[in-house]
Amino acid sequence: MQSYEQSLRQTQQFLLDHDDYLVVSHIQPDGDAVSSTLAVGWLLSCLGKKYTMLNEGPIPTRMKYLWKAEEIADMSVNPPERTFSHVICVDCADFQRVGQTQRYFDPNALIVNIDHHPTNNGYGTVQLIKPDAAATAEILFDLLKQFDIHWDADIATAIYTGLLTDTGGFRYANTSPKVMEIASELLSLGVNGPELAETLLEEMTLPQLKILSRALEGLQLTPEGDIAWVSITPQDMVDCGAANEDLEGIVNYPRNIQGVEVGILFKVIHDQAVKASFRSAGKVDVAALAQIFGGGGHTRAAGAKLDLPLDQAVSLVLKEVKRVL
Amino acid sequence: MQSYEQSLRQTQQFLLDHDDYLVVSHIQPDGDAVSSTLAVGWLLSCLGKKYTMLNEGPIPTRMKYLWKAEEIADMSVNPPERTFSHVICVDCADFQRVGQTQRYFDPNALIVNIDHHPTNNGYGTVQLIKPDAAATAEILFDLLKQFDIHWDADIATAIYTGLLTDTGGFRYANTSPKVMEIASELLSLGVNGPELAETLLEEMTLPQLKILSRALEGLQLTPEGDIAWVSITPQDMVDCGAANEDLEGIVNYPRNIQGVEVGILFKVIHDQAVKASFRSAGKVDVAALAQIFGGGGHTRAAGAKLDLPLDQAVSLVLKEVKRVL
Incomplete structure (x- = not known):
């Protein structure tokens, strides 16, 4: 050659x-x-x-x-x-x-x-x-x-x-x-x-911006301000005309809040399944966190699937993140 | 020296x-x-x-x-x-x-x-x-x-x-x-x-993210999708604990939507005054647009103050932007 x-x-x-x-x-x-x-x-x-x-x-x-x-x-x-x-x-x-x-x-x-x-x-x-x-x-x-x-x-x-x-x-x-x-x-x-x-x-499609907006509306933080999360349901996806690729980058918004160590996006797949995406600001190894739930990834960006309804998935994940922090 | x-x-x-x-x-x-x-x-x-x-x-x-x-x-x-x-x-x-x-x-x-x-x-x-x-x-x-x-x-x-x-x-x-x-x-x-x-x-303060979210909730577009705008009221600022500097960058979100030529942020000052910030995707000279209302700026980023209630300010500005497009 x-x-x-x-x-x-x-x-x-x-x-x-x-x-x-x-x-x-x-x-x-x-x-x-x-x-x-x-x-x-x-x-x-x-x-x-x-x-x-x-x-x-x-x-x-x-x-x-x-x-x-x-x-x-x-x-x-x-x-x-x-x-x-x-x-x-x-x-x-x-x-x-x-x-x-x-x-x-x-x-x-x-x-x-x-x-x-x-x-x-x-x-x-x-x-x-x-x-x-x-x-x-x-x-x-x-x-x-x-x-x-x-x-x-x-x-x-x-x-x-x-x-x-x-x-x-x-x-x-x-x-x-x-x-x-x-x-x-x-x-x-x-x-x-x-x-x-x-x-x-900086260009975004309209569905991208709509689903971002929908996600941010439901933003939640722990009282300590060290964990922030958003969630997206199948109905949100339909309402915003969004596809999975439109979710890219959304999990960075909770992570990017000053003082937040772990940002999470909970994407509801159906009544009994949630995909959790984790982003770390540096202190927490989210790959290790994801592994607890059978997932994986990198130290600052990882994910896992939980076979649980949204509220139970959120509780369980928060408990584990708090343990690490 | x-x-x-x-x-x-x-x-x-x-x-x-x-x-x-x-x-x-x-x-x-x-x-x-x-x-x-x-x-x-x-x-x-x-x-x-x-x-x-x-x-x-x-x-x-x-x-x-x-x-x-x-x-x-x-x-x-x-x-x-x-x-x-x-x-x-x-x-x-x-x-x-x-x-x-x-x-x-x-x-x-x-x-x-x-x-x-x-x-x-x-x-x-x-x-x-x-x-x-x-x-x-x-x-x-x-x-x-x-x-x-x-x-x-x-x-x-x-x-x-x-x-x-x-x-x-x-x-x-x-x-x-x-x-x-x-x-x-x-x-x-x-x-x-x-x-x-x-x-x-990518770090943001919590008030910055909250006021961004509030603004995006009210995002509006023309049927043609070429003008997009958001508005923020004094009550929004209080609700989100936001200061003026937390608004920086928000006007880029409507402008950044695919197909949008002009993005606008209407910031209500009081019942009879609105500050309009304009961003252009390139085709429209928003400095010239702002001048119509006694404002000014650059071809792609400009602003003006309108002594009108919000709804009248929006109507008037949209009429002028449509004329240019």
């Missing part, structure tokens, strides 16, 4: 050798997908190449500030009038992720696969894959560095956007020294980091 | 020349105050110097993970038994910020004033002040670089903590290229960035 440096050079050569590229990313594009599409477009425009940027659907409104974001054609509105023989796929772990845009690939199209997902299955003619990159935008940073081109705030903003969104605002475990080093360089080029953070990182 | 480099060397010399230092920071210490106190302590321990770390009150529980955080004496619990002739004050814009700890300064104590606040009034014998530093921890990074010492994860974690908290998680306008460059270096030294972000950035 060739090295990352070899792949960079091979990709560079591919971009120099041909013309009239189609640049696509995955369906329901996120920050990294949009940024990476635009970064390739920006590079091709610098090289004086013809290119078309395409996605199966629309670009999220919040990303419209990006350089030429409006030129990423929404296939359902502005489908291309022809097919392409040279395609660049960014941030797609497998070929199917490009969605219906593949209708515009020639049957024998040469495809470049640029991606950071460890699960990437290696489709395409040229592969530029770096599984330990925080974002595909990080790989594009490296690729663009191969060329003798003048960087401006537009391209810096695009790449920063990919890094910012895929690292959850420089908070996830993929926030490597290299990510911060690149961010530093991009800020020097005039990126408005604070504005991007505000625009990109 | 001497340069920053000269101040760094002068401070370095002061630390080399003496022994038995008292290290203090401001009352109600935040992340940067604690980090900076510990960073000075760490440096002095490397230099084999005697030192005492002191604060008027306790260190926040959430910062107890820091190297020797438990050695910062809480004056109300473990007061020193004597006074000190060499004092290092960190992150204190003026002398009064050290609070009651000044009781332990000799009347003729030599004081080093290390700080990043632009309002620092230049007290002390030696001043090491850099107003464009994001945090005092950034200045300590520079100071420690003057010495030939081996950096480890403990000192890196302390400095990272100061940067992280004073930049709001690398989101405020003080997030300079240099901040990100330092963060990169500190991560290389083994800082657990994700855990620090979780522990330090």
